[in-house]
Amino acid sequence: MAVFVLRNPSFRVAGVDLSDHVAELAVNGSAADVDVTASGAGGHQRILGIRDDEFTATFFSDFATGKVDDTLWPNFAGGSLFLVEAWANGTVSSATNPKYSGTCILTNYSPIAGAIGDASQTDVTFPVNGTIARAIV
Amino acid sequence: MASVKLIREGIAANLESLKGCQVSAYMLENPTPPTVWVFPGDEDYDLAARRGTDKLTFMVQAIAGIVTDQGAQQLLDEFMDDGGAKSIKAAVESDTTLGGAADDLHVTERSGYQQVTLEGRGRFVFAEWTVEVYAAGTA
Numbered sequence: 001m002a003v004f005v006l007r008n009p010s011f012r013v014a015g016v017d018l019s020d021h022v023a024e025l026a027v028n029g030s031a032a033d034v035d036v037t038a039s040g041a042g043g044h045q046r047i048l049g050i051r052d053d054e055f056t057a058t059f060f061s062d063f064a065t066g067k068v069d070d071t072l073w074p075n076f077a078g079g080s081l082f083l084v085e086a087w088a089n090g091t092v093s094s095a096t097n098p099k100y101s102g103t104c105i106l107t108n109y110s111p112i113a114g115a116i117g118d119a120s121q122t123d124v125t126f127p128v129n130g131t132i133a134r135a136i137v
Numbered sequence: 138m139a140s141v142k143l144i145r146e147g148i149a150a151n152l153e154s155l156k157g158c159q160v161s162a163y164m165l166e167n168p169t170p171p172t173v174w175v176f177p178g179d180e181d182y183d184l185a186a187r188r189g190t191d192k193l194t195f196m197v198q199a200i201a202g203i204v205t206d207q208g209a210q211q212l213l214d215e216f217m218d219d220g221g222a223k224s225i226k227a228a229v230e231s232d233t234t235l236g237g238a239a240d241d242l243h244v245t246e247r248s249g250y251q252q253v254t255l256e257g258r259g260r261f262v263f264a265e266w267t268v269e270v271y272a273a274g275t276a
Binding site: 006008009019020022025 | 184185186243245
């Protein structure tokens with residue numbers, strides 16, 4: 001696959017496709033940097049620690065049924081775990097278009113956030129319970 | 138679908154509440170001021186994924202009359218008011234979905250007085266307004 005412009009990513013939250021409201025999207029894998037440097041080492045020795053993955057998205061706000069707030073608020077208020085899925089292009093998983101998914105919980109959500117005169121958007125972080133999985137089929 | 142035609146015609150329809158004015162969704166060769174018309178400006182594509190949202194800019198120009206005519210200037214002042222029966226901003230924002238042609242719109246800016254010479258007719262005073270329109274693109 002060649003270099004491409006990100007114009008058709010897909011983003012599902014709890015089974016709801018919110019792609020056409022997504023202005024920015026990121027799948028962030030992260031792990032603690034555990035220092036295991038022993039005496040006499042010439043440089044730091046490191047091993048991968050506990051993962052702390054997350055998805056982040058900027059949505060255009062929409063309070064209609066089946067849209068952004070109607071999907072996110074119940075999950076935030078209910079404190080439930082829900083599935084988040086992301087693709088770079090469409091929803092067909094392949095070696096060149098892997099699906100990244102994780103079970104998430106919303107710990108912060110701001111349904112109204114923005115400056116007067118701007119298109120209403122909200123930045124949302126989806127912390128992963130466990131780790132993000134990568135699938136190519 | 139972000140239709141330039143439907144959006145400019147929708148803005149013009151909102152402006153029909155300005156009584157006593159010639160309102161057109163298109164620029165005219167021989168306007169009979171006071172004239173208010175609409176034309177498209179820049180467009181930002183792909184603000185959201187999957188052609189979810191485009192931002193289109195439209196311009197509204199209001200030519201009030203001969204520049205030396207005090208009545209024309211008073212009318213242009215009324216056009217410039219942010220509210221009232223002759224307010225361009227209030228008229229354009231009276232239906233922010235333009236009957237379904239847009240998701241939302243916002244009159245964000247207005248110019249000051251400007252002058253234009255209509256051939257053989259003299260100098261006319263006008264102002265223009267910037268309208269930002271959000272609409273879904275064509276997937």
